[in-house]
Amino acid sequence: MGSVLIQHPVAVAAGKGPKKSGKDLKSMSQEEQIKLALSAAPTSIAKEAGVMFLGEDGKLMEVKKSANGFNCLPALENDPEPDPICFDAAVGQFIESFLSKAEKPSNTVPGISYMAHGGYHWEKDGKILMNKEPGAKRVKEPPHWMLMWPFTSADTRLPSRPNPSGVWIMFDGTPFAHLMVYQDPNKMKEKK
Numbered sequence: 001m002g003s004v005l006i007q008h009p010v011a012v013a014a015g016k017g018p019k020k021s022g023k024d025l026k027s028m029s030q031e032e033q034i035k036l037a038l039s040a041a042p043t044s045i046a047k048e049a050g051v052m053f054l055g056e057d058g059k060l061m062e063v064k065k066s067a068n069g070f071n072c073l074p075a076l077e078n079d080p081e082p083d084p085i086c087f088d089a090a091v092g093q094f095i096e097s098f099l100s101k102a103e104k105p106s107n108t109v110p111g112i113s114y115m116a117h118g119g120y121h122w123e124k125d126g127k128i129l130m131n132k133e134p135g136a137k138r139v140k141e142p143p144h145w146m147l148m149w150p151f152t153s154a155d156t157r158l159p160s161r162p163n164p165s166g167v168w169i170m171f172d173g174t175p176f177a178h179l180m181v182y183q184d185p186n187k188m189k190e191k192k
């Protein structure tokens with residue numbers, strides 16, 4: 001995940017925010033947004049996952065009830081295009097903490113999330129930023145999954161930037177640090 005703007009699909013529908021290229025939440029029905037949200041995880045998870053939308057208050061609102069503990073959002077940021085994500089309960093806490101600008105995530109156990117379409121983050125002067133700032137550039141991330149737990153590159157020796165191994169610590173050195181794993185969730189075979 002990258003920086004997160006609190007943007008309700010309805011606010012997006014009203015045409016707020018920057019102009020988007022290609023598909024956009026604002027041109028989608030609620031049904032299409034639900035489908036998009038669920039497409040962030042492998043089918044084996046998505047088929048029983050719930051769906052949430054981001055409220056204007058930054059709180060997650062349930063749209064479809066989860067039967068497996070996972071929930072999906074049609075977009076975290078919708079900029080420049082929807083970046084759907086599916087996540088377990090711990091990551092739900094992580095996202096809510098991030099959105100409310102809490103000092104640290106409230107999850108007390110590690111959480112897993114999936115972004116099968118990839119996402120975006122902001123970079124400036126070789127640093128990964130938690131929020132957009134002047135002069136920062138948008139960097140596209142490939143399909144990935146994430147492990148939300150505050151690992152540090154100092155302790156683990158894992159890189160704090162994208163690198164050829166495909167694994168790195170995003171927001172290294174902050175309480176919102178998490179492990180980015182550039183593996184396509186759709187390539188995982190369902191456990192029999």
Ligand SMILES: [Cu+2]
Pocket residue numbers: 001002146170178180
């Ligand atoms: Cu991330």
